Amino acid sequence: MTLAHGRPYLAIPGPSVMPDRVLNAMHQPAPNIYEGALLDMVAGLAPDLKAVARTSGHVAIYIANGHGAWEAAANNTLRPGEKVLVLVTGRFGAGWGEVFTRQGVEVQAIDFGKRATVDPAQLEAALAADAAHEIKAVAVVHVDTATSVKNDIAAVRAVMDRLGHPALLMVDCIASLAVDRFEMDAWGVDVMVAASQKGLMTPPGLGFVFFNDKAAARQVESPSFYWDWGPRANPAMFYQYFGGTAPTHHLLGLRAALDMIAEEGGIEAVWARHEKLARAAWAAFEAWGQEGRLELNIADPALRAHAVTALRIGGDDGSRLRAWVEQKAGLTLGIGLGMAEPDDPAWHGFFRLGHMGHINAHMMMGALGVIEAGFVALGIPHGKGALAAAAAVIAEA
Amino acid sequence: MTLAHGRPYLAIPGPSVMPDRVLNAMHQPAPNIYEGALLDMVAGLAPDLKAVARTSGHVAIYIANGHGAWEAAANNTLRPGEKVLVLVTGRFGAGWGEVFTRQGVEVQAIDFGKRATVDPAQLEAALAADAAHEIKAVAVVHVDTATSVKNDIAAVRAVMDRLGHPALLMVDCIASLAVDRFEMDAWGVDVMVAASQKGLMTPPGLGFVFFNDKAAARQVESPSFYWDWGPRANPAMFYQYFGGTAPTHHLLGLRAALDMIAEEGGIEAVWARHEKLARAAWAAFEAWGQEGRLELNIADPALRAHAVTALRIGGDDGSRLRAWVEQKAGLTLGIGLGMAEPDDPAWHGFFRLGHMGHINAHMMMGALGVIEAGFVALGIPHGKGALAAAAAVIAEA
């Protein structure tokens, strides 16, 4: 039998759960894109996006996914032949590097593995070795959804400042914006990349590049028409916001999502909610891990993302668990992306729980509850008291 | 802080959670009510409704809520001055009696209290005393959402048969249809009343009266135009289905809901899901009840509804818990309807968990999880291991 017939819960690390209010806002006739209400509404998006990103800089909105936003950031800042230092802490760091390469940019990568954050010492060594300042940018992912590691961006900036290195600091916050604390200006981030479908609770289809005046000043002479962040961030005519036709329905959805963030109490409240929910999940996973093979991919809580938790469980228990909770209980977990290749048997020993965006205590406790049921049903050894431990964290709210 | 910002879960005992698919089906332009697709669609509703009710009899659909369906059942079957025997096991039994009274029907009530089912012995005594067969109908609620008691309808019929009493057996399945096993024909039920907003997963606004040939034969000469079940169940013209304008959008929603029931595997699969989920809830409540004051209103599991569970917790803990889980965790529990008056301090010592309709294991485990969090947060004493116990029941799926 199955107990899945009810509202399914998609707990993959993005797209996240779309709020009914966002979907409702998108269920509208097409608006006029030359005059009227849409134009006024769009003018109000940038200030609210910048408040979420904690910056007084600029924001360009792209009709694109996160990969498009990566390319936009690369296209505006680096000329073919210039060098970027990419700090890799999982699949998405490597992915950004590939985008740079395709733009003709020389990529110098440091790989910190799949279970660790950036090591400041290695970073410092690499930058110190660059006496000629050939490295024009340092690119790092704030939260890597594959590993669920969270990098300390302020620490990266501190290394750069200590060395007086002039490179731009470029950060991928696709998985972390409006989830994990991120302070663009205070942390000295020059360029930041995000997308709509995670913390911003809007269907996939919008990418964002935030940039400060330093980055604007460094812009290459002639980026591509589509990626050029200049007119998008500071349009003279409305169509320039989007380099052509506006993504009307996504904008309606994004407006609703930003309103929801404001009504919750602003970005600090959103961060606090995600932190507490993540801690509840960790409490459960740590308790289960007391017996059997379950293990959080990132051991140190200080280095864990609040957006997603990657788990190692070994054998084929990851795939079996995912199948059970989806078919029996209405919960869809994420695959263990980037930990092994899909045709490698080890692939089946991983899974991830997404907990970003429109998520509350009920959804989290439900996810944990059916994971425990799955462990029991499948005979997967696990420690006791996990759900009570999670509930105790929720109780602190 | 609050952890409620996510998809809220309304776990009151009706209206239940409306499936996205039902809401989507209702988001349509108004259809033609004189010709076309709507007419064909409506013709297919009755067979599917009767399959859900396990009857080969008739069904009349009313634009009304459950109270309207009560009135429809009364209006068709009993003349002013005739007598009905009402078996009261909670607020809704009493409510139906009031509707009969307003129709001029004489009501003889037996009250079995708020924590027990119909006692066959008392019923037998009452019927045996009616040698003249002045009692024309016996009315009983299958599941009373106030007390969460479930009556044994087959047992009621057995008493009537044993005595050869010719009264109609009329059953209120508003809370139980498509939730708890109900066999209209096999159990000898003559008239059954239901509504859209619980197991049928459609917004409030439709009432149903199912009736067999015996009840049809007994129909009073001229029931009211609106309540007359004859043309509704066997219309010569389309508008007679609904005694006037069809409830177009509700019908679209109902069609989707009936499709969902069929796709789940039919009514047996739906019953099995509800039973398992109810048992998971009971396992948690029983474990919590090992310490402190929490108590299931209905002690005997065999007498408990699968649609809702009524709890007694005392003091103001019921109201405090309801407030906490709603404001902090995104879960709305039901008030303790009918257990005390709202201005009585005892009012605050009750709550209910609805678990009917579009509910899966994730939703149930989430509800239980945040209830435990609420107990912890509010310092309400409770037994340990409740969530694990619930998960173990889910694991049987």
Added chain:
Amino acid sequence: MTLAHGRPYLAIPGPSVMPDRVLNAMHQPAPNIYEGALLDMVAGLAPDLKAVARTSGHVAIYIANGHGAWEAAANNTLRPGEKVLVLVTGRFGAGWGEVFTRQGVEVQAIDFGKRATVDPAQLEAALAADAAHEIKAVAVVHVDTATSVKNDIAAVRAVMDRLGHPALLMVDCIASLAVDRFEMDAWGVDVMVAASQKGLMTPPGLGFVFFNDKAAARQVESPSFYWDWGPRANPAMFYQYFGGTAPTHHLLGLRAALDMIAEEGGIEAVWARHEKLARAAWAAFEAWGQEGRLELNIADPALRAHAVTALRIGGDDGSRLRAWVEQKAGLTLGIGLGMAEPDDPAWHGFFRLGHMGHINAHMMMGALGVIEAGFVALGIPHGKGALAAAAAVIAEA
């Protein structure tokens, strides 16, 4: 080929076109019906409904269609055996009479045919003959959607006043509320019946009974539980508003519709729009009628409804036209209800154009435009200049 693939326009005389905003408002999770936002919202409906009805009296909201509202009005005001004078100007007048009859009320009907309004002289004669004041109520339809006649309600009241007859004046505004000017208090109407699916732009499923203090004072001792307007109009507890479970989603839709009326500029603006659009339609129909057989059912413009226009065209031209515009052009016209029986060949010589509720100049000109195309395509003789004549009326806006 067909040119129908686009947004279809349903121009039947109800249900009318549902605004996207209303459908959107209904596309929501089920709300709590015991506490919270829904309760506050519902409290605000009555004042706005009364503003639309131009009354300071009371309003009871029913989960029902218009036939249910008819029955509610009858059930509260007239005892079995009492007499009502029903003024019949089409199918719906006769229909209301049938509802009274089924309640045991004695119906005295005056039939004014299908092409005329109430004749004050005949009314005066009937009332004058009732020296004993056995007639307890006079019931009349404001606008009959079958004939598209509009009765002069103030004139009916004037006759009653002139004779000092104490009967209640009961008016059916199902098709006219929020369409044609209606002044409940100023015109001396005691009871008024309406429904959601026409001028109120909300799916079928809500009926309304407005009543003044005189009618309230005359209420029968114990109307049925479901129809009793007392608790609905003046509830002590929330559930009494709806005699049980609230029609949650319809209420959300109705709220949006009432907001739209207010934002348009209030009921006077809504009336003015409907009048102008109706006059545009008449201009076209009159021009077409200069050749061929097309004829407006109601000759005198002062007696025509602003909600719907009934046409006579003879032969099978009505049915042919309806089929052509629906299949070829995306317009659904109304059948000629009540003019002939469906199995009478004459049935096919009628059609109706609904123009109530959410309708603007574009929709009206489109309807008229494709009707002309249909005339041309089908070789139906018709006068020239009709569309230009209609456009000239629209130009007065």
Added chain:
Amino acid sequence: MTLAHGRPYLAIPGPSVMPDRVLNAMHQPAPNIYEGALLDMVAGLAPDLKAVARTSGHVAIYIANGHGAWEAAANNTLRPGEKVLVLVTGRFGAGWGEVFTRQGVEVQAIDFGKRATVDPAQLEAALAADAAHEIKAVAVVHVDTATSVKNDIAAVRAVMDRLGHPALLMVDCIASLAVDRFEMDAWGVDVMVAASQKGLMTPPGLGFVFFNDKAAARQVESPSFYWDWGPRANPAMFYQYFGGTAPTHHLLGLRAALDMIAEEGGIEAVWARHEKLARAAWAAFEAWGQEGRLELNIADPALRAHAVTALRIGGDDGSRLRAWVEQKAGLTLGIGLGMAEPDDPAWHGFFRLGHMGHINAHMMMGALGVIEAGFVALGIPHGKGALAAAAAVIAEA
């Protein structure tokens, strides 16, 4: 007063009217992007898109608007320093040229003005002068929404073939796909660019590049990651379809739109509908133009698009008319894009009527009807009989 309160009709040349069915299909929870139903659905899109484009080639879907699709086409086919011959027949031809330029491609443009199609003789002269075959591609817009001109693509190919010129033929069908007849393979088109928000009836946010094997063979070594059409058209892994996260909700909408095209009878039926509706519009505009200053921008019907009609009316009559029909009648017309600058008084002498996608006879006749009303209201001279003339065209259906 205003007669605009009803369903507004947005008749700008894109975004077009979104069908309720498309919006409904998009009103869904986020689907899993790693497994399940979405993956199967996406695999079925390409065949249906190619059927609409009449090609057996390849299609790459981009999260982008039409400008993004332009850039994708340029990025895959032309190296910096290579030459493209751009045939300009309005704003959009020029716009595509700008995108090429920004990619470092040398643009040779021939401007045919704003009221004419490509002149084969000029094209032939330009190609003949390119004996060295430095021109690697010829780029032309099929339908320019600014001028409403439609170019004869087969004629362009004929010139190229006659000269044996090896350049790629690249066509922008953003405004014409699923509107005007377009035969990619039969007409020898190598690369074709389109977008979702016009004939494909899906909100802005998807761009498409169709290409044949010849174009694939010519692909530059390493186009940008995001624009690379290779993996998108022939993905080894699902995420490659979209170069990262799939645009989940747009895909659901596109699926519904493609289903609607199939159900209408396929692309031939869609083309026939658009042609007839365009001819109805032209009949009206030509009749109005018999008096006063109104003039179709493209004189020769054979050169007019079926997607949009650009009008010249002079003075400020364009802006006055647009304002009147929007505020009074619920119709939004397009501005006269590209005919003059917005700060030039001449700007106000133009307007456009979009008639692409989800449009039927009712919508078209309504648009024409209220335009006539606007002429009357504003005292703008115009010929008589326009609406009757349009209706006569519709009658041919």
